[in-house]
Amino acid sequence: MLASLWRLRHFIYPYRARWFAGIIAFGFARGFEVMVPILMAVSINRIAEGNFDVTLPVLGIVGAVSLRYLVVTYARYSVRKTGLNVAFDLRQRLYNDLQDQGAEFFSKYTIGDMMTRAVADISLIQRLISMGTILLVILVYATVAGYAAMLYYSPLLTACMLIPMPMVYWYALYSSRRMGIASREVQDRLSDMGAHVQENLSGIRTIQAMVQEENEIKRFSHTNQAYADAFYEQGRINSAMTAWMPSLADICVLFILGYGGYMVLQGQMPIGNFVAFITLVNMVVQPFRVAGFIVNLFQRAAVASDRLHEVMDLEPEISDAPSGSTPAQIQGDIVIRHLSYRYPGSDQTVIDDVSFEVAKGETVAIMGRVGMGKTTLLKQLVRLLDPAPGSIYVDGHDVRDYPLAQVRAQMALVPQDPFLFGEPLKDNLTYDDPNRALDAIWDAATSADLKNTIEEFPEQLNTLVGERGVTLSGGQKQRATLARGLIRHAPVLILDDCFSAVDTETEEHILSELKRLRQQQTTLLVSHRVSTARHADRIYVLEDGRILENGTHDELLAAKGYYAELERVQREGAEDEDFARARVGV
């Protein structure tokens, strides 16, 4: 556990001065606090002796209290500030690291998992630094200062305290740990209930169609009861602790009352000391209420630290190490030479010794069934996946020798999954460069056949998309994604099956427009539709990671292979997905 926490030292290091100052200040604060019962004792003793002038000790109390206030405020703020700063830095670091991760990483970790680390784990570490350490420090100081003062008054009576104290400490530790377990149980049951309601209401139509309302209400009553039970249990432990912990501590008071009182009567102890003793016992016992909580916090923060370091220790998946000898402008000659690929940790070869060339200005289509390696191939071109050295050449240079940013800027990939950010359309289209001119945006939108759609929105380009704004249809999203790629006028355009939700007619229209605009430029496209592929200069069919056949549309038809069969099937409409989507009369 300590090793895990020790790894956090680098994050605390920049703030160490303030942090230690805070911790030391807590010591002074505790010292001033102990002054209060001591000066109280002095005053009472004076009065008992018939000296009624208590001005000095009372001024002492006021002074000690004021100083304690200042010091403790400073200490608490300093330590909390350290925790907040560390959390800030951890967030920055994690965000930055995650941005460099790639497909391999996200096949291992989900986004939800990353969010838990970013939210819950960082918050645990923040709480450890700004709360856990305070509590621990207070506990240590209170024990030291409290016992020191008690020893000063009466070693023997202090020794008496040692009889019930271990019991008090044990009970405090025991209860507060059980309290921690119970609280987590409550949280779990609460999130169970949330999930139950969420899932249930999401399927409300089926539930009602199947007349399952009563069954579901009955089922919910179990989840609901489980939560209520967990809540009750937590309340019970808390209440029992509130009742018994001070009761056990009051065994000490019984000793003071009995034995201390005996000493008072024997004249061996002044009444003031007797009163101070009772106050000091409370001072020693109180902090232990949270002992179990502290242990719990340290344990959980240690796990959180490990989980964060697990992610932060990883190297970026794709290394950006430009050779420096590559041209600043990519022309668009692509050579693929014996390219093979298998995903890390998998023994299946997705791309198996594929070689082909795309000359500048050519349009090449890649076809094949789902899972045949088309997307994998395209991703390697722009190094979303890293190809083996010497397998992909762009204008005669290994693609790995180019700066990463240049490859991705000059070879524009439009991905299969049309992802839009919850921002205005304009910001989505100019995602790579927010300073693009309005004309360029409209041009790209026109090429992607999105202009009319945008003009239908009252706020046009400023329309917010996503959950908080307008929900676009699948086809609209794909066209927006396409516009985001087209706006870059990249020498190489790579379209990864980005027309699947666009109807055939529109796709046709977009492609012919592109053909006109990109005459001298290279285009690679993946599609399932023969109607798309037939416009390409050359068509490659991938099967099990290998090139099954290639040629022009007519050549492939004549070959009567896979492509010809696909053409026949699609013509006869067995794969009839467009049927329902076809727009009539618009």
Next chain:
Amino acid sequence: MAETSDNTNKRDYSMFEADLSGQVLNMHLLGRLLTWLKPYKYQLIISSILVLIASTFQVLLPIIISLVAIDHIFRNESDADTPDFGLIELNTWLTDLSGLHPLIIACAMYAVARLVWAVTGHAHRMTLIGAVINGLRDMRMDLFRHLETRPSSFYDRVAVGRVMTRVTNDVEALYEMLRGIGGLVGEFVPFFVALTVMLAVDVQLTLILLMVLPLLAVVTLYFRRITRHLFRQVRQTLSALNQNMQENLAGLQVVQLSDRQDYNLKRYTDINESNRDFELRSARVETLYGAFNDSLAHIAIGVIIYYGAVEIMEMRMTMGEVVLFTQFIGMLFHPVVVLGEQTNILFRAMASGERIFQAIDWDEKIHEPKNPATLPERLRGEVKFQHVDFAYDKTIPVLKDVSFTIAPGEKLAIVGPTGSGKSTLIRLLGRFYDFVDGQIFLDGVDLNHIHSHDLRRRVGVVLQDFHIFSGSIYDNIALGNPQITRERAVEAAKTVNAHDFITSLADGYDSELTERGQNLSQGQRQLLAFARVLAADPEILVLDEATANIDTETELLIQDALRRLTEGRTSILIAHRLQTIQEADRVLVLHHGQVEELGTHEELLAAEGLYHTLHQLQFQDDDAPNP
């Protein structure tokens, strides 16, 4: 009937999105809350009696120390006017009775008082918590029951997440408040007992100490107000921070392709910084306030001693009484601090209560007939639409004058472009929405005269995205219907080709499914939905065909299953696959909410109308020669 179906258009659904802040203390709302506690009122009364006992014994402890031990035993100078609850007399009496030292008797008294306080206090808290937890559990139940029976039109407009938090977070906020109010009782009873004793001892000193309370109250309230504002900003920036990260990770591929990492990090940094600033500001305020209360209490101790010294000298107070004052000071100040802590909780709870009642008061429902028609044991299955008009929103008609009849056992495919009203048509048939214009007849009985539950048992609906309930496969087929035995479920699964994949699972029909059915493929889920509807054996089948891409092999299984499912059963199929359409007896073409064409596949093709166009459209680009 006309007025009830109108109300969907008048409702303001936006209130479910509104951010209620609960700035006012709403007594009406509190009163309504109490109705859920009513069944537990005896428990609450017992709890109140217990807290009185506990508080009294709590106050006895310092009295034993200061009046019995210090004044009576140590200094023997007891003031007869000071209310000591007869403890000194008890001590003397017990000493005489037992012959033990009065100190030992004092110890025994202390131990007993301590024990009684602990036990009654614990009992008070448990009865209180029990009543509150049960009351709120009932409230959640009522809320869930209410939500579970709201019609589709409600869920069309209101996000599930918004409703969900009402059941969870909002009810929890009420718990915090009710427990807080209960806790305040536990603070104020000792406050008044202690105050009475103090006033009896020394009015002037008590009044001096009381003067501090308004100061404490003002500072506390002021502090709460500042932090409430700051906390909100901390929460907002934090959620913006998380949202930014979540979205960035979701679109990371686009981020990397656009080389936006640096820019995005900068935006994230801005939010992170503003979050840290708000955090630091609230930390500053909180630490300034944090040590204020106990400091004030300690200063008060100084005042008591200073003032007490003079009073003791003048023989107006005893030493024990001064000590008693110092021990009571906590009881005097603490309630004000707790009260301050409760204000934020109270305001939050007000907002939560409002949200909960908003949902409970939402009375949107499907209109059920007063005297529902009794349907025969088995329907023939004739469905007749007669001049049906419908609109979700008055301005946009979805169905216009739809009339057609389906003969018993007929298979009707409905086709039409997206938004033509296909789904609406089947929703009306399942009575998920009220409609007023036109009529639908089931074997000649007006649909609006049939209770929706009865109707839905007769009309089996398979939606595109069907819901899988957590439970076993068998549970999911039978859906709690005792008439569906295991044999019948297996039989149904076999008929719709689901048996093979089910038995290939580790536990067969007992395999547990997670809700939303993540552990099944699209095709398997479709087959399972078929099995479910077949087991229920409805007279009429309504199917919204899934459009998801399914591999050819499973596709064949599904088509085959569909054939058996519809055999001899009146079926309405929203069809997306050509094969489904071709196998239907007739095809209904819906366009802009109107019946455009109705006839067999061949008839419609021959008519060269809309169906012909729809059918031809995807081939129009195809100039390749036919083999």
